[in-house]
Amino acid sequence: MRELIERLPPAAQTYLDGRTLDEVECIVSDLPGIARGKAMPAAKFAKQPRFYLPNSIFFQTITGDWADAATDDGFTEPDMILTPDFSTATAAPWTGDWTIQVIHDMSLQSGAPVPVAPRNVLKRVVGLYEARGWKPVVAPEMEFYLVARNTDPARDIEPMMGRSGRPAAARQAYSVTAVDEYGPVIDDIYDFAEAQGLEIDGITQEGGAGQVEINLRHGNPVKLADEIFYFKRLIREAALRHGCFATFMAKPIEGEPGSAMHIHHSVLDIDTGANLFSDATGAETEAFGHFIAGLQTYLPSAIALLAPYVNSYRRYVKDHAAPINLQWGRDNRTTGLRVPVSDPDARRVENRLAGMDCNPYLGIAASLACGYIGLTEGRAPSPQYIGDAYAAPEGIPKGLAGAIELLRACEPLKEVLGPAFTHVYSAVKDAEYAEFLQVISPWEREHLLLNV
The missing domain is CATH 3.10.20.70 (Glutamine synthetase, N-terminal domain)
Structure with a gap:
């Protein structure tokens, strides 16, 4: 022992x-x-x-x-x-x-x-980078809701009750007071994370009622995916201790913002440690543009991994804090691909399309795969988008069925992720979608029962 x-x-x-x-x-x-x-x-x-x-x-x-x-x-x-x-x-x-x-x-x-194990899929993608002398670095953000216990699927999901005796309030983004409402849950999250050796970069209140964001420090993609895998479990356990649920559904509450897993990306030269997205003068490099172009080109085919359920597509609603486009812009949160304010050494691209309901290994693998193909193909990105990108054309599938078909048809992405994996993953998603179609929703009963 x-x-x-x-x-x-x-x-x-x-x-x-x-x-x-x-x-x-x-x-x-x-x-x-x-x-x-x-x-x-x-x-x-x-x-x-x-x-x-x-x-x-x-x-x-x-x-x-x-x-x-x-x-x-x-x-x-x-x-x-x-x-x-x-x-x-x-x-x-x-x-x-x-x-x-x-x-x-x-x-x-x-x-x-x-080949179909998610952790192995991510290792495969990271290995492709390393074979070219590149070291991918990611920094994920986790959004989730703390909600009242819900044991009846027919009931709407409601915000949790705060320590004041009132339900958690919406539209209180970055409010410290709002986070204090569920302070005991947050305290246990901190305590569990410390016991597990997991480092939290910050916790903030998001825009939804009872919606919280946890940021993690940048690092190795596999290690960070491991940490999110662990964090999802510890957050659920902390919530259960205090009589509520933690949910990572992309869109748990009607009318509230969805929960994303934003992924920040940079790529380093293994030998020198230099950021491939910045040159010696601090200016943006061609590799920076190629990576963005890869995301713009291949993300539609990868959305089935970033938005893996029928509920995922309820998050992609105009003006609801979830970009629905493939535009890129500097410090612009309406674009699907955002370049945050940073020093040249920390220049990075933030993929804002991934939902928190995705498997962290597969979400990170898919995003890195798109950037990798862009780097190897040398594609050029579209011009930077200036202004409100919700006015731009929508660039992603409308639902899971269309996303699965795009994944099946994308040979470059299948080659990077692994043909055996994409075959099994697509089959599983086909089966889930077929099961979903057997369920009749309240909306259908309300509007179709007597009107059609």
Whole structure:
């Protein structure tokens, strides 16, 4: 057991200092970003170098149904090999005993990476950058809602009750007082994050009722995706402690802004550490334009990963803090691609189209993939958009079905993400959309029942 503890990161060792480790959760991310795996006594975990899960976890829809994406051998559910990545080991501080979580690498029995595993998809994209001497850097932002407990799907989602006894108020962006309304939940988020060794760059109130944003520091894409994977779980657990829900739905409340996962991108030269988006004089480079052009060209085909559910497209509403275009601009939050104010060394591009409901590994992988193709193809971006870009033409699919078809038809994107992954992902999304079409909404009953 001592050898196991010594392999853990410092934060996990500090958490367990003077305590006995009881349990280890061996986890991986499925396509939606749900933690799958198994829990076991720590003593057993310490004796096993690897574990096994069937590949069927990647064929399951968000409702628990199955997609028809079997191989030529049929749907036989062969085991995948899970190997712990000890650099990801972190506390699970909400549990009743002393537990750590460990994200596992996933490989086929041949030893090759599982091509449909989201973490492997992101590693594949990062590896393409590294093969060209480039180091991608990202900084994600997480938006989510704290809402009242909702156990009846037929009921509308409502804001949580604040400590004042009143529901969380809307249209209070950046209000410190508004954040204080759910201070106990925020306190637990901070405490859980500290116990897990996760660094928060800042917490702010967003424009929706009970909507919060957490910013993370920039860094390695895989590490940051791991952190968002962990953060989603810890935020949900903190909310449950205080009688409310945390939701990462793209559009949980009618009439309120949606929740985004904005992704800031820069690319460094591995040898020199220089930002490829700035030259020696501090001016913007051609690579900067190529990256933007790649996003403009290929994001429509990648939207199925950035907006993975039918609800995702309810977020893309004009003048509701969710850009619906592929324009780029400097310090312009109405453009889908924003260049924030920064020094030349920190020059970056912010992709504002990704929803918080996306799998963080896949959302970051898709965005980086578009920029990568732009860099390799040497495309030129459109002119910078000046003014309110909501007046610009809309540039993204209107719904999930159209987004899936664009993904299927985009050969460059499929090649970067992996053909096996895009095949399975598209099949799962087809199945989810077919399930959705079987549900009759209140809107249809209200307006069609007696009028058509």
